[in-house]
Amino acid sequence: MITNFFIKTNLRMFPLFLLLLVVPPVFSSIPNTTVITVTTPFSTLLTNQSSNITIHISPVLEQNVTLNCTASSRQRIILPEGLKILITNGTSSVTVPLKAGMKGGTVYISTTVVDPLNSSVNISDLHMSVIHSKPVELVSTILGWMCFAAWSISFYPQIFLNWRRKSVVGLSFDFLGYNMLGWICYSVFNFSLLWVEEIKADYYVTYPHGIINVQLSDFCFSFHALIITGLTILQCLCYERGGQTPSPLCRTILGGFLSIMVIMLIVAASSCISWLQYVTLFSYVKLAVTIFKYSPQVFVNFKNKSTEAVSIYQFLLDMTGATLSLLQMALIAYNYDDWKTFIGDFTKFGLAALSILYDLIFIVQHYVLYRGQPVPHRSHDKEDRDPLLPDSV
Numbered sequence: 209m210i211t212n213f214f215i216k217t218n219l220r221m222f223p224l225f226l227l228l229l230v231v232p233p234v235f236s237s238i239p240n241t242t243v244i245t246v247t248t249p250f251s252t253l254l255t256n257q258s259s260n261i262t263i264h265i266s267p268v269l270e271q272n273v274t275l276n277c278t279a280s281s282r283q284r285i286i287l288p289e290g291l292k293i294l295i296t297n298g299t300s301s302v303t304v305p306l307k308a309g310m311k312g313g314t315v316y317i318s319t320t321v322v323d324p325l326n327s328s329v330n331i332s333d334l335h336m337s338v339i340h341s342k343p344v345e346l347v348s349t350i351l352g353w354m355c356f357a358a359w360s361i362s363f364y365p366q367i368f369l370n371w372r373r374k375s376v377v378g379l380s381f382d383f384l385g386y387n388m389l390g391w392i393c394y395s396v397f398n399f400s401l402l403w404v405e406e407i408k409a410d411y412y413v414t415y416p417h418g419i420i421n422v423q424l425s426d427f428c429f430s431f432h433a434l435i436i437t438g439l440t441i442l443q444c445l446c447y448e449r450g451g452q453t454p455s456p457l458c459r460t461i462l463g464g465f466l467s468i469m470v471i472m473l474i475v476a477a478s479s480c481i482s483w484l485q486y487v488t489l490f491s492y493v494k495l496a497v498t499i500f501k502y503s504p505q506v507f508v509n510f511k512n513k514s515t516e517a518v519s520i521y522q523f524l525l526d527m528t529g530a531t532l533s534l535l536q537m538a539l540i541a542y543n544y545d546d547w548k549t550f551i552g553d554f555t556k557f558g559l560a561a562l563s564i565l566y567d568l569i570f571i572v573q574h575y576v577l578y579r580g581q582p583v584p585h586r587s588h589d590k591e592d593r594d595p596l597l598p599d600s601v
Contacts, residue, residue: 252337252345253285253308261317261334263293264301272296275319277304283311284338293319308338312545314412314419335412337419339543348539349423355532356425362525363436369519370443377450378517378583380508382458384441386501389462391434393469393490393497394559398427400487410484419544421537421556458504465493495558502566506573514581515574523574527567530560 253259263275275293279285286307293302306317317334339345370376400407401422411420469489476486509515537556541547 251335252339254342255308255310255312255338255340258305258307260303260305262301262303263295263319265295265299268298268300270297273321275321277317277319279306280316280318281309281311281313283309284313284315285309285317285336287317312338312340312543314338314544316412337544340545341543344539344543348536348543351532351536351539352423352425355529355536356429358525358532359429359529360432360436362522362529363433363440365519365521365525367436367440367443369517370440370447373447373517375448375450376444376517377448377452378508378512378514379444379452380504381444381449381452381454382504383501384437384444385454385458385462386497386504387437388434388441389465390494390497390501391430391437393494394430395427395434397487397490397494398422398430400483400490402427404483404487407484407487410482414484419540419546421540423536426556455504465497469493495562498559498562502569506566506569509570509573509578512578512581512583514578514583515570516581516583518570520570520574523567523570527564527571530563530567533560 273295275295277287277291277293279287286309288305291304293304295302315336315338317336366379370379401411401420402424408420472481472486472489475481476483505518509518533556537560
């Protein structure tokens with residue numbers, strides 16, 4: 209019964225969902241150390257643009273210190289050859305000239321102490337970006353929010369259709385179960401790469417000249433999708449469902465994914481893998497779920513020879529959002545010279561590509577194969593016909 213899956217099972221798994229949302233803390237740095245902080249009034253340079261970085265010393269040193277200043281990629285940031293910086297006693301800041309190269313991407317500007325006797329000095333690195341065009345950056349941001357709008361709006365036609373029909377007969381419950389797990393995983397993945405500093409730092413160590421291809425709009429979309437999917441499941445508890453329940457295969461797959469994620473959480477907490485690798489697992493789960501989550505609905509449409517129970521507008525908007533997402537990723541890859549990340553971001557690229565593929569299947573089913581065909585009525589016992597919650601709720 210649907211109550212066993214969506215109510216009893218989900219209530220038992222709720223503490224597990226909270227556990228999976230826990231992210232590792234960022235531990236404090238070494239005390240009693242003079243910290244040299246490298247700062248700049250900007251974080252992005254255009255290719256071939258010249259500017260300066262300012263090194264601020266906090267607290268002011270009581271001895272002279274000589275520093276080497278180097279960039280992680282001379283194709284992206286050009287510093288004067290053999291640059292050595294002398295910070296004299298009482299100096300609070302020093303300015304260093306630099307020039308962006310011809311290649312876009314992310315760069316670390318690091319400084320090291322020349323005199324080994326000054327080993328108590330801790331130096332921060334400066335993380336900068338080099339891009340080809342600010343208009344391209346602006347357009348990619350706009351595309352991201354357009355994608356967010358299209359994908360977010362795509363959920364509402366289905367909710368409206370369920371409300372108008374007062375029925376969810378023909379809507380696959382397996383699809384909803386996979387969707388719920390997928391949006392939980394995608395929200396955790398986006399949140400971690402946006403706001404967990406330890407995971408972001410690990411990413412830049414793994415991809416020193418790459419760009420994190422996760423935007424604020426991605427997190428807003430995934431979290432919104434999680435909430436709306438929950439509302440759709442609530443409709444399944446309120447409206448006529450025609451004897452539908454999640455399949456045993458769906459329950460097994462969801463349980464298997466959750467078990468793997470708990471096991472890997474223990475492995476990550478034991479430092480056997482990095483937290484970046486653990487968070488990346490969430491993205492792979494989301495992608496794996498997306499590969500087959502649409503299949504149950506495609507099969508239900510085929511079995512009923514009808515698409516009456518699903519809103520075609522959700523798939524038209526979904527395909528629009530997926531297309532905009534691919535365009536945004538392409539612009540970011542061009543602007544940062546980072547096509548490896550464009551293809552390598554299996555989650556974002558894969559989600560968009562798979563969504564377009566399945567959307568085309570639904571469109572063919574709706575407009576060509578089963579155009580105008582109603583969902584066939586089947587006889588069920590009274591318990592299966594009635595909603596799980598009374599109309600007064």
